[in-house]
Amino acid sequence: MTKRVTIADVAREAGVSMMTVSRAINDKGEISPATQQRILAIAKEMDYRPSGLARGLATQRTATVGLVVPDIANPFFSQIARGVEDIAYAHGYNVFLLNSVEDVDRERAALDSLWEKQVDGLLLCSSRLDQKTLVERLQQFRYVVLVNRLLQTAVDGVCTINVDDTAGARQAVDYLLNAGHETIAFLAGPRQSLSSQQRLSGYQQSLQAYGRPLRQELILHCEPDTEGGYNAALSLLTAHPDVTAVYAFNDLIATGTLKACQELGRRVPQDLAIIGSDDIPLASLVTPSLTTLRITKRHLGTTAMQTLLHLIQQSEPPPAADQTLHPQLILRNSTLPHPH
Amino acid sequence: MTKRVTIADVAREAGVSMMTVSRAINDKGEISPATQQRILAIAKEMDYRPSGLARGLATQRTATVGLVVPDIANPFFSQIARGVEDIAYAHGYNVFLLNSVEDVDRERAALDSLWEKQVDGLLLCSSRLDQKTLVERLQQFRYVVLVNRLLQTAVDGVCTINVDDTAGARQAVDYLLNAGHETIAFLAGPRQSLSSQQRLSGYQQSLQAYGRPLRQELILHCEPDTEGGYNAALSLLTAHPDVTAVYAFNDLIATGTLKACQELGRRVPQDLAIIGSDDIPLASLVTPSLTTLRITKRHLGTTAMQTLLHLIQQSEPPPAADQTLHPQLILRNSTLPHPH
DNA sequence: GTGAAAGCGCTAACAT
């Protein structure tokens, strides 16, 4: 490993004070262009690279942010992470990545650890902390962007970004109703999930807006995976053969529904239309390909990081402190073309 | 944001010197248990948390490592990242995540940035830098683990972890030969990929070991996605209907092959056996589910981080400085049960 | 067992 060249080394070599070198490097203007050029040349020659630690200690800024996600191996979060890092990179920031693994203790430890590292800001995704603990912890940080988590009361220096699941669900069900479907079921995923509750609400709103009855027996909760969807769809379609369309909590459940249809001899989309959610890569690979609600996860990440940067650099929240992203309906072959 | 409590504050409060507080906190033993207890209690009471920056500056250790991947949104790397972070967390380290996005300039910038942040070690995945630049850059870091990249000549402080693609391919083709297949094709993926070349070599070795001829017309390169696999399989099976088994470069190509079979009316696995590679989540979801070579990406990550920790903490390479992980053959429904 | 002084590498604030 190369020995570290310090600012003192460069100063000595250039025959100036450390301060002059510092000014040359940080390009604040308050230095004569001539000496700046000379010093930069010498610094480059000596392969001088400033120490982030020393600089951070002196300025109390680290050009570093923390990103806490439940699980980076989950594509939903890894795509967000990609968006975050892209923006961070473009602005000279580095990202600490921490997994909370759905464990409140580890999430708390992650936040402690980021505090010790003195990050300039925090991006916290899908926090599982209860409201009180969450607010308490967030106040430790100067700037925070909360992704996919609502905050009951505003906290200073905290912005939020969420997905409008209600509107997404309404969009999906509206589409099905417009296409002439009378009996639309909802495979609702985990009962305790906030997203599930919001989508249920959208489903209900849509039916109501079209003056259709809400039939509780057409709402089935299930595990958010292929098998859960398969089982739920099997019992649903057996008990209620009049169902002509299914809106699923996610694409895996939708895929399970597809399997159930194969087994029951129901053709998709002719006998049963299916809409999923998330637009995971699998959605376009199954046969028939799935109509689904796309959430642009990468965009979620870039937006979150941009918001955080705004907070950090302007010391105040951006115009839209609490943003809501809207899912987009991607039409594929698991629904029939719109009749109009 | 809470004002930072420093070690001086705690010292004043406890009526001792800063040094004593430091000793209490770092638990080096050289302090009377009584005062240590007292100080720790006071520190906790005051919610004192040491500054990572100050400590790092003083000790020249940051308890921080850098992880550079081509793209964290790629499941292959996000799973590695998960493994890395798990081990890092368990040992009190934090991880800087950087994407090189297949761009050598950005990869170089990532390494520069990590050097400025003074990471204790570096995990570099699938580096695209040429040998010379790579070695030059790596020497800047005290400790490095190179993942999925071979190093022509050993470099001090650098360990490597790779996947034995050759052995994996041999395993797959051996299995097919044992199952009685005579005519086995290889859908080889991108020609320039190292993995592809190694798997080709395994394919050849296996045929040779069983005394089978190598037929060049049964080796088709294609894009490593579903469509590439579909097209390649279509032309392969049309031109050579005698093929009874396909070994595919990855699971997406295998999935494309599956589609081609549906179209051509060839039953899988009865008319054609298929083996994929990687065991992506999709592999178990398609019908029939894919027999595939599983690479335990998460394990790759944990092993890499453990190796790096060993380097950092013992200041010397572990017994196995250059490791090779072996893919595991996961038997599913796209191949017939083994005849024995 | 505990403390005082010096320094890690840099920059803010004040000179000049």
Next chain:
DNA sequence: ATGTTAGCGCTTTCAC
């Protein structure tokens, strides 16, 4: 436009 001083918060070294 450039230099000086002091200090960011901690640990190392060497006294006591």
